[in-house]
Amino acid sequence: MSGPTPDSLGIVTHGLRKTFGAMVAVEGLDLEVARGEIFGLLGPNGSGKTTTIRMLTGLLEPTAGSALVVGVDVVKTPELVRRRIGYMSQRYGLYDDLTVQENLEFYAGMYGLVGDERRRRVATQFAEYGLGSRAGQLAGTLSGGWKQRLALASATTHAPELVFLDEPTAGVDPAARRHFWTMIHRRAKAGMTVLVTTHYMDEAEQCDRLAFLSRGHLIGVGTPKEITARFGLPTVEDVFIELQRRDEGEAA
Amino acid sequence: MTARDRIARWSFWAMLRKEFIQMRRDRLTLALLIGVPTIQLILFGYAIQTEVRHLPTVVLDESRSPESRRLVQAMLNTGNFDLSRMVRDREEMASVIARGQARAGIVIPPDFERDLKRGRPATAQIVVDAADPLAASSAISGAGLAGAVRSQELAAARGVAAAINVRVRPWYNPAMRSAVYIVPGIIGVLLSMTMIIIASIAIVRERERGTLEQLIVTPIGKTSLMLGKIIPFMLVGYVQVTVILLLGRLLFDVPVTGNLSTLYLAAFPFIVASLAIGLFVSTLVTTQAQAMQLGFLFMLPNILLSGFMFPREAMPALAQWIGAALPLTYFLRVLRGILLRGTGLADLWPEMAVLAGFSILLIGLSVRRFHKTVE
Numbered sequence: 205m206s207g208p209t210p211d212s213l214g215i216v217t218h219g220l221r222k223t224f225g226a227m228v229a230v231e232g233l234d235l236e237v238a239r240g241e242i243f244g245l246l247g248p249n250g251s252g253k254t255t256t257i258r259m260l261t262g263l264l265e266p267t268a269g270s271a272l273v274v275g276v277d278v279v280k281t282p283e284l285v286r287r288r289i290g291y292m293s294q295r296y297g298l299y300d301d302l303t304v305q306e307n308l309e310f311y312a313g314m315y316g317l318v319g320d321e322r323r324r325r326v327a328t329q330f331a332e333y334g335l336g337s338r339a340g341q342l343a344g345t346l347s348g349g350w351k352q353r354l355a356l357a358s359a360t361t362h363a364p365e366l367v368f369l370d371e372p373t374a375g376v377d378p379a380a381r382r383h384f385w386t387m388i389h390r391r392a393k394a395g396m397t398v399l400v401t402t403h404y405m406d407e408a409e410q411c412d413r414l415a416f417l418s419r420g421h422l423i424g425v426g427t428p429k430e431i432t433a434r435f436g437l438p439t440v441e442d443v444f445i446e447l448q449r450r451d452e453g454e455a456a
Numbered sequence: 457m458t459a460r461d462r463i464a465r466w467s468f469w470a471m472l473r474k475e476f477i478q479m480r481r482d483r484l485t486l487a488l489l490i491g492v493p494t495i496q497l498i499l500f501g502y503a504i505q506t507e508v509r510h511l512p513t514v515v516l517d518e519s520r521s522p523e524s525r526r527l528v529q530a531m532l533n534t535g536n537f538d539l540s541r542m543v544r545d546r547e548e549m550a551s552v553i554a555r556g557q558a559r560a561g562i563v564i565p566p567d568f569e570r571d572l573k574r575g576r577p578a579t580a581q582i583v584v585d586a587a588d589p590l591a592a593s594s595a596i597s598g599a600g601l602a603g604a605v606r607s608q609e610l611a612a613a614r615g616v617a618a619a620i621n622v623r624v625r626p627w628y629n630p631a632m633r634s635a636v637y638i639v640p641g642i643i644g645v646l647l648s649m650t651m652i653i654i655a656s657i658a659i660v661r662e663r664e665r666g667t668l669e670q671l672i673v674t675p676i677g678k679t680s681l682m683l684g685k686i687i688p689f690m691l692v693g694y695v696q697v698t699v700i701l702l703l704g705r706l707l708f709d710v711p712v713t714g715n716l717s718t719l720y721l722a723a724f725p726f727i728v729a730s731l732a733i734g735l736f737v738s739t740l741v742t743t744q745a746q747a748m749q750l751g752f753l754f755m756l757p758n759i760l761l762s763g764f765m766f767p768r769e770a771m772p773a774l775a776q777w778i779g780a781a782l783p784l785t786y787f788l789r790v791l792r793g794i795l796l797r798g799t800g801l802a803d804l805w806p807e808m809a810v811l812a813g814f815s816i817l818l819i820g821l822s823v824r825r826f827h828k829t830v831e
Contacts, residue, residue: 261673263830287675297670313470314674316463
């Protein structure tokens with residue numbers, strides 16, 4: 205057998221499945237994400253993106269199937285995975301009543317960073333994310349763009365090998381989104397694997413590879429070019445709209 | 457040190473630090489935690505005082521003389537008795553008290569004035585429904601006071617000593633308990649209520665704000681997470697104990713017979729046990745509103761069955777069993793022991809051991825029930 209070994213991959217899933225009662229959220233998902241790759245997970249609301257991320261972070265136990273994240277079985281040993289990954293949930297996960305600095309230090313501490321090392325890493329994050337001027341500001345008083353910036357910084361202070369970003373730029377203005385993606389590219393270049401979900405097609409075009417989910421099924425994986433070529437459509441957005449149309453046609 | 461050890465050690469401190477910062481910044485919560493018990497203590501305390509005054513009272517005046525009327529008036533003047541009506545005989549008095557229409561009866565025997573005039577000690581009798589020990593002790597003190605006042609007046613006027621004896625007959629509960637009995641209990645009731653409520657909403661609040669999901673994808677252990685959340689509240693508990701003790705002393709003259717440091721030490725397992733109940737509640741609910749409701753569910757048995765208001769010995773077996781499952785029951789013994797009787801730790805360790813047992817059991821159960829998932 206040729207091909208990449210599990211350890212050289214950021215994520216490998218086989219037949220990953222999740223049902224909530226009679227509702228099938230994710231069905232037989234086979235996914236491979238290479239290390240250092242920016243991998244976009246696309247699909248309409250309710251297509252299973254968040255459920256997939258939650259299974260890959262150990263927040264949900266799969267009904268069936270297996271998943272290796274950074275080479276570790278996340279179903280059997282979620283804690284071993286957790287210390288090596290970062291996660292930005294769809295629901296803004298920062299503490300409004302803590303300052304920017306306190307939020308960063310708190311999450312650094314949760315990953316066992318302490319003393320000089322923590323100070324050094326937090327200082328690096330301040331510099332890299334341009335948060336220095338906001339250090340003493342309560343997170344709750346930040347604007348949307350700054351909140352997302354802080355959330356990404358908090359999720360990566362411990363230098364994770366892989367980071368899950370669940371609609372990280374929802375409701376953020378274009379300038380802030382562009383800055384956000386600059387940071388993601390910089391991190392990816394440094395070797396961090398990124399799995400991101402988004403509804404913005406300009407962001408999707410920036411991913412190395414994309415996967416389309418529709419009602420829990422994986423219906424297409426490839427680079428943005430491959431995807432558009434396969435569907436014979438000019439842009440990823442057209443593909444997305446076409447898929448959503450088919451989805452609704454099936455549902456009707 | 458491996459990554460696992462480092463995380464296990466330091467994530468707990470990070471959690472603790474965050475909770476302290478949040479608690480310090482949350483002025484409203486702090487004000488509520490200290491302000492609410494203060495208000496409740498004052499209301500509770502005065503309610504208890506007004507309740508035991510103005511006992512509805514029937515009078516059986518068999519003497520029908522100026523002296524008997526003066527004594528009855530002196531008793532009513534203490535404010536502890538309110539005249540419901542006069543009764544004709546002892547049977548009527550007994551039935552009125554039995555039906556709860558009056559809680560005390562003043563009996564002046566026929567030869568009351570004659571005895572006084574002959575220079576012999578005259579005797580009046582107070583019958584009191586002692587099922588409520590507070591009412592009973594109020595009646596005793598009121599009657600004793602009135603008797604003493606009239607005796608002194610008579611003594612001054614006629615030069616005879618100890619003219620009037622007032623005899624008290626407590627009915628229904630001959631082994632009476634004193635009034636101060638209830639006030640130390642307020643410390644326990646309020647402390648347990650606030651500890652249970654704040655601990656029960658602590659984790660649920662993170663769930664509602666959306667930060668719990670972010671928190672549980674970090675590698676912090678379940679035990680560290682839960683302990684880090686509740687330990688800061690111990691400080692709140694001790695602030696509360698102090699506030700209630702000070703107010704109890706200032707407003708209600710609650711005695712502190714025993715050692716204060718003993719009291720603070722003995723409060724520790726109770727504070728932890730109450731927080732542990734709250735923690736357990738938080739594993740059963742998904743919203744703060746549910747947590748509050750379930751927390752309040754503990755209030756009623758705490759007040760009724762712990763021995764706070766009613767003696768446990770007089771309860772049916774089932775009520776006693778439920779009472780035995782409440783940490784407050786044990787802490788009340790500790791509190792009353794230390795505050796009223798000056799008991800030391802040497803005699804209180806069984807209660808403290810039970811409280812420690814409660815704490816370990818409930819924290820263990822909570823950690824077992826808590827899952828680092830979003831299902």
